[in-house]
Amino acid sequence: MVLIPLIRDYIDRMLQDISGMKVLILDPQTVGMVSVVYSQSDLLRKEVFLVETVDDASSSRASMAHLKAVYFLRPSSDNVQKLRRHLSAPRFAECHLFFSNILKIPQIQVLADSDEQEVVQQIQEFYADFCAIDPFHFTLNIHNNHIYMLPTVVDPPGMQSFCDRAVDGIASVFLALKRRPVIRYQRTSDVAKRIAQETTRLMYEQESGLFDFRRTENSSLLLVIDRRDDPVTPLLNQWTYQAMVHELIGIENNKVDLKEFANVPKDQQEVVLSAVQDDFYRVNMFENFGDLGMNVKRMVDDFQHLSKSSQNFQSIDDMAKFVTNYPEYRKTHGNVTKHVALVSEMSRMVEERKLMQVSQTEQELACASGQAAAFEAVTSLLNNESVSDIDRLRLVMLYALRYEKESPVQLMQLFNKLASRSAKYKSGLVQFLLKQAGVDKRTGDLYGNRDLLNIARNMARGLKGVENVYTQHQPLIFQTMEGIVKGRLRDADYPLVGNHFQQGRPQDVVIFIVGGTTYEEARSVALYNAANPGVRFFLGGSVVLNSKRFLENLGEAQRISKSSTLL
Structure with missing residues (x-):
């Protein structure tokens, strides 16, 4: 499962070595990073009895000296200032500080100066500064995603923070994989070039010691490309399960909001689609809609058979077995209801919109x-x-x-x-x-x-x-992967940054799409990896797009471009 166990391992290490009752304090970004790989029951097993955001924790005055606080935050200046205030008037007996990326020396000094009551037990960097939504697919959930469409020569407000967040996320992925890549970018994209150059500076100059993994330097590649090179993929309707749910309903950090749909049961108004937690979803996430319908029907038939047999008690032993298996029975019931609800709503929308x-x-x-x-x-x-x-x-x-x-x-x-x-x-x-x-x-x-x-x-x-x-389209990224594997990626189109060069075929390749990925592309990467052992492709981007999000980004960029032209 590659990216997902990397993040889970970091969270395990944060929580398992700290004994006793704990509160986990997150920021809005790390909430998503944790939630896609760790369930509520996973946290309870690690004795985490309360989860708060750093903003909620700031507004609360109640003392919780019986709990140990585990902070997992992005190392932003805003989060450091919030932490400083927490430490100046601590609510917890102990504070264990974990950051999702590289912490700067001045930030460490600020935290040390604020810890007058010496509640901080440790400060560590755990490189989980990305949202691992699938085994080979990650997103950074950058909110101002339209920025990439604005000309970098003007340097619009927000462009530097957009590029900084992209560099931080990419660096975190390679630190988690323990690789330092050769870096290439799409020649026609100024923003891709800027991110590639700043990532190179970070890995080979500013933090070169951190990226020295004593491995063959040419075993990995980072390719930074621009969404605008393939505007077709995010404009298409989708007909495979995961991509179709995102296109018609929307997936946010593996959660699907069904509150607006009248026929959905109350206990299914927000559901989780996770390849880690849901076996049916893992098997069917790349299946086309026709095959999916047959598989859902088969699942319903199996569950009905299970329900009838579980109600046919012949002895005390039968009842005892049912009680023992009841949690699994309830989980199966929830999964059946969830997938039936999703497929039913999508079928209705397909018919309604032709x-x-x-x-x-x-x-x-x-x-x-x-x-x-x-x-x-x-x-x-x-x-x-x-x-x-x-x-x-x-x-x-x-x-x-x-x-x-x-x-x-x-x-x-x-x-x-x-x-x-x-x-x-x-x-x-x-x-x-x-x-x-x-x-x-x-x-x-x-x-x-x-x-x-x-x-x-x-x-x-x-x-x-x-x-x-309905699924004959092949995203441009497939050609890109073949070009990398077969050595056909032209230097004129995808130049290398600096004096580095690629020797032979890379073993690990991260393709980062400035402007966002799609689930159709994620499927293409997963299938390519399965068919081509010896090379692993990872797909990442600023957000995960559907057509609605892509058009919203386009409209916002158009609005800003118009207003800047008028000034």
């Missing part, structure tokens, strides 16, 4: 050529009253990205049609997308029509047929 029809056209826009047929299909869906505003917008965007150079007249007709059919459409948003991520801005061969090898591969896929018309 997503099968919409998605087929999306896939053709992403994977097939034929401008005239595409224009006709998109026009027909724009006129369909059942198609939602967001689906209309995404269809026009996908058409524009594919045919921006081939059909300017038809494209303008679609712009006008979209504006007349969708009241929520922001004028110029499609044009802003083309300005950000059009063909002249992209490095990779997004549609497989530039490079002879990619053209041949696409022809072979077409001749072989596609297993499922």
Whole structure:
């Protein structure tokens, strides 16, 4: 499970060596980092009887001298100042301080000066400054994610903090993996270059001793790329379980909020989707929607059989066995109810929004050529009253990205049609997308029509047929992984930082996408790893996107760009 046990091991080490009743104090970022890998019952087993945020702990005056405080915080200046106030008037008998990344010497001095009552027992750095949502997939949950679309030459407010957080998270991943990588970046992205250069400075200059793991320097690679090189993937509807839940409902740190859905039982209004805690989800998270439905039905049938047998008590021993197995029975019941609720709600949304029809056209826009047929299909869906505003917008965007150079007249007709059919459409948003991520801005061969090898591969896929018309799209990251493994990643497109160079095929590769990852890409990475032993790819990004989040980021960047132009 790779990334997940790394974080679990850090938390285990924090808690198991401190005996007695404990309170765990977190900040808003470390709450997510802990919650995706550690359950409430896991914490109770470690004698953690209370979990607070550092802000809640600041506002409380009640003494808790019977508890030992375990702080796990990001080493931000804000958190250090809050800790200073906690230590000046301590509520706990002992304080054990753990930080998720590198703590600066002046920060240590501030904490030491504040500990006048000598309650601090230890200060340690545990490099868990990222959210390990899947075995090979992590996110940094950066809130101002739209920043990456703004020109770095202007250095807009928030750009430095965005880059600093990206560098901190990337550094933490490599410290946890005990690797120091060779670093490359996407040439056409200023923000990717900036993050790559600042990460190199940290690893090879400022904290070079910390990254000296006495291993072959060329066994690992960091590649920093830009979301705008593949704007298609976050615009597509999804048809595999994990990606589909995020697209239609939303997943936040492995939690799914179902409060807005009328038919969901009260005890299932917030559910957890975790490959660690849920066997059915782990097996089915990458399955397509059709197979998923059959597997859910099979799970329901098995549970009904279990329910009938558990109620058929023939003896005292039967009753005793049922009582012994009751926690497992309740857990199974909860899982069945959860997955049935999720699949039912998604089925309803698919039917309501005519997503099968919409998605087929999306896939053709992403994977097939034929401008005239595409224009006709998109026009027909724009006129369909059942198609939602967001689906209309995404269809026009996908058409524009594919045919921006081939059909300017038809494209303008679609712009006008979209504006007349969708009241929520922001004028110029499609044009802003083309300005950000059009063909002249992209490095990779997004549609497989530039490079002879990619053209041949696409022809072979077409001749072989596609297993499922709704999942035929292959994200650009697949080409990137193949390019790395086969040594075809061009230095001109993805330069190395500094005087370092890659010798042979790297064993561990972290691909960091500035602007965010998608669950479709995470699936592609997991399947590639399973099929190609000898190299491990890890995928990380500033956030985990669905189409709604991607469009919100685009709209916010457009708004800021407009206002800065007017000034």
